[in-house]
Amino acid sequence: MIERIEQLRTQAEGEISRADSSEALEELRVRHLGRRAELPQMLREVAGLAVKERAAVGQAANAARQALETMIQARVAQLAGEELEASLRADRVDVTLPGAPPQTIGRLHVLTATRRELEDIFLGLGFTVMEGPEVETVHYNFDALNHSPTHPARARTDTFYVEGPPGGSDLVLRTHTSPMQVRAMEAHPPPLYVVIPGRVYRPDSDATHTPQFHQIEGLAVDEDITLADLKGTLLEFARAVFGDERDVRLRPHFFPFTEPSVEVDVSCFHCDGKGFLRDGARCYLCKGEGWLEVLGAGEVDPNVYSHVPTTERNAPGYDPEKIQGFAWGLGVERIAMLKHGIPDLRLYYENDLRFLEQF
Numbered sequence: 396m397i398e399r400i401e402q403l404r405t406q407a408e409g410e411i412s413r414a415d416s417s418e419a420l421e422e423l424r425v426r427h428l429g430r431r432a433e434l435p436q437m438l439r440e441v442a443g444l445a446v447k448e449r450a451a452v453g454q455a456a457n458a459a460r461q462a463l464e465t466m467i468q469a470r471v472a473q474l475a476g477e478e479l480e481a482s483l484r485a486d487r488v489d490v491t492l493p494g495a496p497p498q499t500i501g502r503l504h505v506l507t508a509t510r511r512e513l514e515d516i517f518l519g520l521g522f523t524v525m526e527g528p529e530v531e532t533v534h535y536n537f538d539a540l541n542h543s544p545t546h547p548a549r550a551r552t553d554t555f556y557v558e559g560p561p562g563g564s565d566l567v568l569r570t571h572t573s574p575m576q577v578r579a580m581e582a583h584p585p586p587l588y589v590v591i592p593g594r595v596y597r598p599d600s601d602a603t604h605t606p607q608f609h610q611i612e613g614l615a616v617d618e619d620i621t622l623a624d625l626k627g628t629l630l631e632f633a634r635a636v637f638g639d640e641r642d643v644r645l646r647p648h649f650f651p652f653t654e655p656s657v658e659v660d661v662s663c664f665h666c667d668g669k670g671f672l673r674d675g676a677r678c679y680l681c682k683g684e685g686w687l688e689v690l691g692a693g694e695v696d697p698n699v700y701s702h703v704p705t706t707e708r709n710a711p712g713y714d715p716e717k718i719q720g721f722a723w724g725l726g727v728e729r730i731a732m733l734k735h736g737i738p739d740l741r742l743y744y745e746n747d748l749r750f751l752e753q754f
């Protein structure tokens with residue numbers, strides 16, 4: 396029996412030392428040390444042996460079992476180490492290589508892209524860009540802009556009022572970017588050429604109105620500014636956005652803070668200003684008018700300057716006897732709608748990728 400034990404041990408040791416994976420070792424463990432293997436079987440039979448044989452056989456079988464177990468354990472650990480080494484070698488990352496570019500990268504929202512394009516146009520014309528608060532005082536939003544105390548835009552149905560600190564000024568979500576006209580003049584002396592992009596708020600919601608939208612305000616104040624400067628500036632803008640062939644026309648209008656005030660139309664880029672298409676059909680974009688309304692503008696009303704206190708920051712200040720200016724306010728959504736043929740303003744805010752990916 397002892398001879399058989401030694402035979403089994405030698406055979407198992409050979410197999411274990413040749414095993415080249417943890418799975419193979421597990422399989423050997425079951426084959427040589429498992430419940431039905433010969434060696435453990437012999438250990439179980441030791442009790443039935445003659446007394447003088449019992450000790451020697453028991454010792455040899457136990458020793459063989461322990462030796463094999465230890466050997467398997469050691470080999471398992473060694474193989475695990477080798478396997479780890481190999482996988483580290485195979486998956487090694489060279490951190491000095493250039494990175495793989497991401498498969499899908501985002502893009503600018505069409506409104507952001509349009510806003511930046513417009514900013515660039517005005518930067519090219521010598522304007523600087525400023526920003527201002529979206530929660531605004533009634534003073535800057537209405538009073539300083541020459542709105543009479545009963546002006547309808549002040550109504551709670553047309554303006555979001557915001558509760559401020561007790562005893563503080565009345566606050567609104569700005570209904571336009573125009574309050575920045577006065578803030579800009581308070582902060583800088585003339586000559587002043589600024590554009591102010593930003594969010595504005597009104598309680599409207601339908602296909603052509605969302606409660607929050609974007610405007611770009613423009614303000615130029617200098618000596619000898621006339622309506623011709625306004626028209627020339629806006630003609631440059633119209634051509635940069637809608638094409639070199641475009642023309643602009645000014646129609647009389649009313650805004651409390653400009654005098655005279657105008658609405659500005661751009662000749663329709665879809666029908667070339669004719670109002671009808673080559674096949675004789677009425678142009679759907681300008682509805683046969685040949686002109687597209689794009690913004691409101693005017694010469695700064697001298698009353699507005701009187702709301703600009705002269706301080707250290709803007710000295711010598713804004714004296715309506717010495718300076719003139721023009722201003723405009725345009726809707727970013729509207730410009731992008733015209734330019735890209737977008738039929739419904741709400742599409743901008745639904746975040747549907749099928750829409751956003753078209754720009």
Ligand code: DAH
Nearest residue numbers: 571573691692693722723724
């Ligand atoms: N603030 C006006 C609006 O939101 C637009 C506007 C008109 C701005 C004339 C101006 C301007 O600066 O001169 O309807």
